[in-house]
C-alpha cells in the first residue's frame with residue numbers, strides 16, 4: 001500500500017478508521033521530524049508489531065520555551081516523507097501548528113512530580129507541552145501501540161504515566177537508544193554541533209559507560225558516580241552541565257546507592273546545544289561473563 005500524507009485530523013481519522021475496519025493493528029510513532037536512525041528504529045519496531053504504521057512529523061511549539069531553538073529546529077519534511085516511504089509507513093501526519101492549536105486553547109495536560117526533576121528543572125513547561133501534544137495525537141490517531149525512545153527516558157516515563165492515568169487503551173513501547181559509531185546518541189540537535197563540539201559530545205556516552213563499568217566492578221555509591229561522570233564531562237572540554245543524576249527509573253527520584261535497575265542520566269550544554277543521554281545500570285546484573293558492564297536499555 002502506498003504512503004498517504006495527511007495534514008488534517010479528518011484525513012487521519014478516515015485513514016485509520018479504514019485500517020481498523022480492515023482489522024489492522026495500528027502502531028504510532030510521534031516525532032518532530034528531521035528523521036534519523038533513532039526514529040527509524042521506532043518505525044521498524046512498530047512495523048514488526050503492527051500492520052498499519054502512522055508517523056507524525058510535527059515540531060511542537062508548546063514544548064519549546066521562549067529563547068529555545070523552536071525557530072531553528074531542523075525541518076526536512078520532504079526527506080522525512082521519503083524516509084517514511086522507504087520504511088513502508090502507511091500514514092504520515094504532518095499538521096500545521098493551527099491544526100493542533102487552533103482557537104486559542106486553554107487546556108494543558110500536566111503530570112505532577114515526575115516533571116519537576118531532571119529536564120523539568122532546566123526546561124520549565126517543556127513536559128506540559130510534550131504531554132499535551134502527545135495526548136492530542138493519541139486522541140487523533142487512537143493507535144493500539146505507540147513507540148518512544150529510551151534516549152528521552154524521562155519523557156517515556158511521563159508518557160506512560162499519563163496514558164495509564166487517562167485510560168488511553170494504548171500499549172506504550174520504549175525502544176533502545178540508537179547511537180553513532182562513537183556512542184553519541186542520535187539526535188536531530190546533533191546537527192547544531194561544530195566539528196570540534198561533535199567530537200567533544202562523544203564524552204556523554206563515554207562517561208556513562210565508564211560509570212556502568214564502575215558499577216560492574218562493585219561501585220554502589222551514587223555520589224561517587226556523579227562525581228566521576230562530572231569530572232569526565234568537564235575534562236572533555238568547555239560545557240555547562242545541567243545535571244548528572246542517579247535515579248530510580250520509575251519514580252525518577254535520586255537514589256543514594258545503585259541496587260536494582262538504576263537510571264544514570266546527564267544533560268549537558270556544549271556551546272548552545274543541549275544534549276541528553278542516559279544508561280540503565282543494574283547492580284544485580286552488573287558483572288557479565290567477561291567481567292564487563294551489562295548496561296540495559298541499549299541497542300545491540
Ligand code: AMP
Pocket residue numbers: 030031032033037038039041042147148149150151152175176177178179185186187188
Ligand atoms: P523527537 O523527534 O526528538 O521528538 O523524537 C521522537 C521520538 O524518537 C522520541 O520517542 C524519542 O525518544 C525517539 N528518539 C530520538 N532519538 C533517538 C535515538 N537516538 N534512539 C532511539 N530513539 C530516539
